Amino acid sequence: MFGVRSEQRLLQKAAAFVLDVVGQERFMSALAQCRALLAAFLASAAAFVSTSAPAQDRAAERAAMIETIKGHARSGAHSIDPAVLKTMGTVPRERFVPEAQRGAAYHDRPLPIGHGQTISQPYIVALMTDLINVRPGDTVLEIGTGSGYQAAVLSPLAAKVYSIEIIPELGKRAAARLAVPRFDNVKVKVDDGYYGWPEHAPFDGIVVTAAASHIPPPLVEQLAEGGRMVIPVGGPFATQFLMLVEKRRDGGITTRQLLPVSFVPLRGGPSR
Amino acid sequence: MRAGRMLPVGLISAAVLGYELLLMRLFSIVQWHHFAYMIISIALLGFGASGTFIALAQRWLVERYPAAFAASAALFGMTAVASFAIAERLPFNALEIIWDPRQLGWLAANYALLILPFFFGATCVGLAFCRHPGQIGRVYAFDLAGAGIGALGIVGLLFLVFPSTALRFVAALAFAAAAFAAFGIVRHRWLAAGGLGLAAAFIAVSLPPSWVAPEPHMSQYKGLRIALEVPNARVIEERSSPLGLLTVVESPTIPFRYAPGLSLANTQEPPAQLAVFTDGDSITAITAYGxxxxxxxxxxxxxxxxxxxxxxxxxxxxxxxxxxxxxxxxxxxxxxxxxxxxxxxxxxxxxxxxxxxxxxxxxxxxxxxxxxxxxxxxxxxxxxxxxxxxxxxxxxxxxxxxxxxxxxxxxxxxxxxxxxxxxxxxxxxxxxxxxxxxxxxxxxxxxxxxxxxxxxxxxxxxxxxxxxxxxxxxxxxxxxxxxxxxxxxxxxxxxxxxxxxxxxxxxxxxxxxxxxxxxxxxxxxxxxxxxxxxxxxxxxxxxxxxxxxxxxxDNRPYFFDFFRWRALPELLALRTQGGAAMLEWSYLILVTTLVQAAILSAVLILLPLWIRRDALGKALHRLRFGLYFLALGLAFLFIEIAFIQRFVLFLGHPFYAVAVVLAGFLAFAGLGSAVAARWAAAVGRGSAVRGIALAVGVIAVLAATYLLALPSVFERLLAFPDAAKIAIALLLIAPLALFMGMPFPLGLGHVGARSETFIPWAWGINGCASVLSAILATLLAMHVGFSGVVMIAVVLYLVAPALLANRLTIRTMIPFRS
Missing domain, CATH: 3.40.50.150 (Vaccinia Virus protein VP39)
Structure with a gap:
């Protein structure tokens, strides 16, 4: 049940621990040299056992992830824009999960990222990205940066991505992950998401991943006419439905509730 | 036989029952209620395990009865604290179960840890039965009365202190039981009793509260924990009672703005609010108003x-x-x-x-x-x-x-x-x-x-x-x-x-x-x-x-049960695409708990039977006797649980219903078992089986009468003050419980007279049956209602004496059953 991965982690942990001890005592005794040797051995063993994955690009796993998403989309009610899938095929998801979860980064599941938050299941990320219909030149707002993965997926699709995170530790960590040239159109700030980001409004798309009892009026205000907002509703590890808010050209608002899965609650089809 | 010898039995029973209710409270804070229910249900199988253990080591243990009892009681006290302290620190995340099979391992670790205190606690009582085979009625009376006092006591205690403090008192009570039992040790009795007494005092007074405080180990996915992640959010008030832990949080920098069902046409921002969480979830807001x-x-x-x-x-x-x-x-x-x-x-x-x-x-x-x-x-x-x-x-x-x-x-x-x-x-x-x-x-x-x-x-x-x-x-x-x-x-x-x-x-x-x-x-x-x-x-x-x-x-009051078996295969197949969010977890957890408990019970019951197959007598007898105690364990709890539910409406709150009905049943059943031998002698003309047959006849009549009459009785008396209603409830329960206390000790005495090796086994079966019964009763009530549950219990009671009787007594018994 605890599998190879946790053994790898144990080895890595052991190596890290020994290295730490070594760091303090390196020049103090001959014993330290033995420890350093042992540590080096353990570290190389850990690197070997972990199938050389962290070092390499995990393109194969990403491709498999895309196939899984396609499979879900086929059996669900929604097809997903190939551009979204193509983008997700290039973003290294493993960089957006905590160290301990790296091995599972491409599994078809949400993962814990600390502070009571999760990185969404790849399928849900694909659905949400697809639902806001991002076109080149669009400006997108994200409320709840979390791991930063959703912003990274939006980055190549949109002209500008603005992301707000309420929890300082998460916001800083995500900002650091996104501070690479390929994501230079993403801006992250730690702030209250309720008021949106009026300086950069209106937004063609808004993704709200932070749970709320109601939709903040300023966000509706900052949504461009013809723009779309998507909100996943449910618990941390179970998305119940996706809420799509559309602002029509005439300024009217409609919402749609979409199940990620194709499910008809009546046996034998609709009642009439 | 002085009552003082039985005192440790009463004390340990009070501690074990108090501990069970307390664990429910503690785990509802750390986890969610339904997982709390599952973990504790399985842990209660420690009762069954103790029967198996005693069955295997009976002679050795009974020879050293005071020391063995004292050691078990002390071990209960220790593990009551240690098991919970370790369990709440395990990285178990219930929400991840469908995604991550390792969580099942952590769940099993929870079971393993929490079985220990129940095992040691039940070992004390099981040993007492084996040590006093001629006094089974009295042992059982002290056991039940102690449990009843424990049930009421913990409810009262939880109004006064936080659950972590209550846990220290429960552990201290166990050490006190150990100290009393140690007086029976032949050598160094003062040393042993004094040492254990000191340990009791030490635990009650100076065990560091942080060891067992549930709040720091609350699941990080509960609303309270998530609210506290927000900068400058802090807890400004905390209240605890048996009804839940209330935590008031203020978040001055980023307000809560809690307003479910708010229109998209609204443009106003809600004013400042304080969030009140119950057991770390279920938010309600106190809104600032000028x-x-x-x-x-x-x-x-x-x-x-x-x-x-x-x-x-x-x-x-x-x-x-x-x-x-x-x-x-x-x-x-x-x-x-x-x-x-x-x-x-x-x-x-x-x-x-x-x-x-x-x-x-x-x-x-x-x-x-x-x-x-x-x-x-x-x-x-x-x-x-x-x-x-x-x-x-x-x-x-x-x-x-x-x-x-x-x-x-x-x-x-x-x-x-x-x-x-x-x-x-x-x-x-x-x-x-x-x-x-x-x-x-x-x-x-x-x-x-x-x-x-x-x-x-x-x-x-x-x-x-x-x-x-x-x-x-x-x-x-x-x-x-x-x-x-x-x-x-x-x-x-x-x-x-x-x-x-x-x-x-x-x-x-x-x-x-x-x-x-x-x-x-x-x-x-x-x-x-x-x-x-x-x-x-x-x-x-x-x-x-x-x-x-x-x-x-009202007969099947499960508004929130939306589960249908028919939809399960489809939802399970779709679980990774969002189907899991549509699964009704409580029902599934109830069923899963029942299956796990049934398998574990079968192992615990059959294991000693298989190991000691020579000593236990003929196979047919073993089977019939075993079924007798199984039937009793099921029927007792069925009626008890159905009555708790029936009284919820009358007493006005589920928690009072649990405390009053549980205490009433335990105390009066205790009384019943104390007078059981006299009942068998006087009414059953000396035959235990005849005594049992008469007792179950009375149970059947009373239960059926209550089933028909209680709703209209309640309707008439609903407007009475609370104290009067509690007295009425106890009065109604008394006669039924009195007779329900008889079949177990009479049966145990009857079987024990043939073979004392059978006593611990019966204790184990009864323990397992009680666990199964509690789960089964809820499940059955969802399908056939509480009336159905009571009817099934009555049938089980009526069948039971036939299992115990040999052919001759069956024939004489039939007139009483019709």
Whole structure:
């Protein structure tokens, strides 16, 4: 049940621990040299056992992830824009999960990222990205940066991505992950998401991943006419439905509730 | 035999039962209620394991009885603290179970840890039976009486201290039991007893509270923990009682802005709020109010505000006051008088006293009365005429979404409850019920069906003209009117909905073109469901719907149980695509718990049988005797649990029902077992089996009588004061429990007379059966109702004596059973 991965982690942990001890005592005794040797051995063993994955690009796993998403989309009610899938095929998801979860980064599941938050299941990320219909030149707002993965997926699709995170530790960590040239159109700030980001409004798309009892009026205000907002509703590890808010050209608002899965609650089809 | 020798048995039983109830509290804080239930149910199999253990090491243990008892009691005290302290630190995340098989490993680790204290506690009692085979009635009497005192004691204690402190007292009590038992040791008795006594004192006084405090180890996915992640958010008040841990959080930098069901047309930001969490989840808000109704105008734009559009200066009854959001709305909407009912006295104290200034003293308005009561019990006794009964959302969305409440009996949403509400309404009055909207709909359709059933029972000719249902994107509000809606009511409902971008799913005269405009569902299941439920195809629709939406009744009060086996394969197959969010976890967990408990019980029961197969006598006898104790264990708990449920309505709160009924059953059954031998001698003419047969005959008659008579008795006595009702409850339970206390000790004495090696085995079987029975009773009640559960128990009781008797006694017994 605890599998190879946790053994790898144990080895890595052991190596890290020994290295730490070594760091303090390196020049103090001959014993330290033995420890350093042992540590080096353990570290190389850990690197070997972990199938050389962290070092390499995990393109194969990403491709498999895309196939899984396609499979879900086929059996669900929604097809997903190939551009979204193509983008997700290039973003290294493993960089957006905590160290301990790296091995599972491409599994078809949400993962814990600390502070009571999760990185969404790849399928849900694909659905949400697809639902806001991002076109080149669009400006997108994200409320709840979390791991930063959703912003990274939006980055190549949109002209500008603005992301707000309420929890300082998460916001800083995500900002650091996104501070690479390929994501230079993403801006992250730690702030209250309720008021949106009026300086950069209106937004063609808004993704709200932070749970709320109601939709903040300023966000509706900052949504461009013809723009779309998507909100996943449910618990941390179970998305119940996706809420799509559309602002029509005439300024009217409609919402749609979409199940990620194709499910008809009546046996034998609709009642009439 | 002096009673002093039995005292340790009573003490350890009190400690074990107190510990069980306490663990439920502690785990409800750390995890969620349904996982707490599963972990503790399995841990209780420690009882069965102790039977197996004693069966294997009986002679050695009984020879060293005082030392073995004292050691077991001390080990219970130690593991009661240590097992919980370790268990709460395990990285078990219940929410990840469907994604990560390693979580099952952590769950098993929880079981393994918590079985230990129950094993050691039960070993003490099992040893006492083996040590005193001639005094089984007395041992059992002390065991039951101790357990009864423990049940009541822990409830009282939890009103006074936090659960972590109560845990220290429970452990100390166990060491005290060990100290008393150690007086029986031949050598060094003063040393042993003194040492254990000191340990008891030390644990009670100076065990570091942080070792067992549940709050720091609460799941990081609970609402409270997530709220505290926000910068500058902090806990400003904490209250604890058996009804839950209330935590008040203030978040000055980033306000809570809690307003479910708020319209997209609203532009106002809610004012500052304090969030009150119950057991770290289920948020209710206390809203800052300075007396200016304009500051809370946003409340007019929630679905729950609908009834105020059609009522002028209504007399309002709010069932579930919480932090007072609905009170604020009622005052803003110009209610004439407001009666607000809240079940938790500490919640009342927080809203009315501690944070009165923050809330603008709304609970002290002259036209507002705050009542400490359970919603249904209040409604059933209220003579008042109301124009509006408002039932707000008090459970959290995530709790509703995960279906974690389905284990709970709920008497506020049954057909009978709806009739009670309609009965206290004035001629133009309405009941307004707001629920979270789930996709596909569940609660709202079940409520609609419930309202139709109640209206029909009240003689409404056209129920469709009494109903209105509107929805926002996340809530739905149902109106049930005493008289048919008038044309101007319907116009008011329509304009309210249109102004707020709410959809109307039902209103008299609605047509298909009126629905699904603003908040579009793939298909308008609420309207279609309403139409089907009002028409001739009602039964067919309920049958074909993949969630259980048939109305709940007082006999089967499981409003929140939407599970249907039929939908399970489909949802399981779709679990990784969002199907898991539609699974009703509580029911599945109940079934899973039963399966696990059944397998473990079988191992625990069959293991000693197989190992000691020579010593236990003939196979047929073993099987029959084993079945006897299995039947008793099942039947006792079936009746006890069914009665707890029956008394919830009468005593006004589930927790009081549990404490009073449990204590009543245990204490009077204890008395019954104390006089069992005399009963068998006098009435059974010296035959234990005849005594048992007569006792179960009385049980059957009493249980059947109660089944028929209790509802009308309760109806008549519901208005009595609480103390009188508790006395009446105990009086009603006394005769039944007295006789239910007899079959176990009489049977054990009868079997023990043939083979003493059988005694621990019977104890183990009884322990396992009790665990299975508790789970099975809830499961059965969901399907056949409480009446069905009692009937099954009666049949089990009537069959039991036949299992014990040899052929001769069966023949003489038959007249008594007919």
């Amino acid at each position: 007396g200016d109704p304009a500051k809370v105008a946003y409340l007019d734009r929630t679905t729950a505000a609908l009834p105020y559009r059609i009522l002028e200066r209504p007399r309002v009854l709010i069932l579930g006051a919480g932090g007072g959001e609905q009170v604020l709305l009622a005052l803003r909407a110009g209610a004439d008088t407001v009666d607000a009912v809240e079940v938790n006295p500490q919640m009342i104290d927080l809203a009315r006293n501690r944070f009165a200034d923050f809330a603008g003293g709304i609970f002290s308005r002259p036209n507002l009365h705050l009542h400490l009561a359970e919603a249904r019990a209040f409604a059933a006794t209220a003579g008042e005429r109301y124009d509006l009964i408002q039932m707000p959302l008090l459970d959290s969305f995530s709790a509703a979404a995960a279906g974690v409440q389905s284990l709970h009996e709920n008497y506020t949403y049954t057909v009978e409850a709806m009739r009670d509400y309609l009965a206290i309404l004035g001629p133009d009055g309405v009941v307004a019920i707001t629920r979270w909207l789930r996709v596909p709909p569940r609660d709202s359709l079940k409520l609609f069906a419930t309202a139709i059933a109640a209206l029909e029972a009240e003689g409404a000719a056209e129920p469709d003209r009494h109903l209105a249902l509107i929805r926002s994107w996340n809530t739905a509000t149902l109106l049930v009117a005493k008289s048919p809606f008038k044309r101007e009511d319907i116009a008011a409902i329509s304009s309210f909905a249109a102004e707020n971008f709410f959809d109307i799913s039902w209103v008299p005269g609605i047509s298909a073109s009126d629905v699904n405009h603003f908040n579009q569902l793939d298909q308008e299941y609420l309207y279609e469901g309403a139409l089907a439920l009002l028409g001739p195809e009602r039964a067919d629709f309920i049958e074909r719907y993949k969630f259980a939406i048939a109305p709940a009744t």
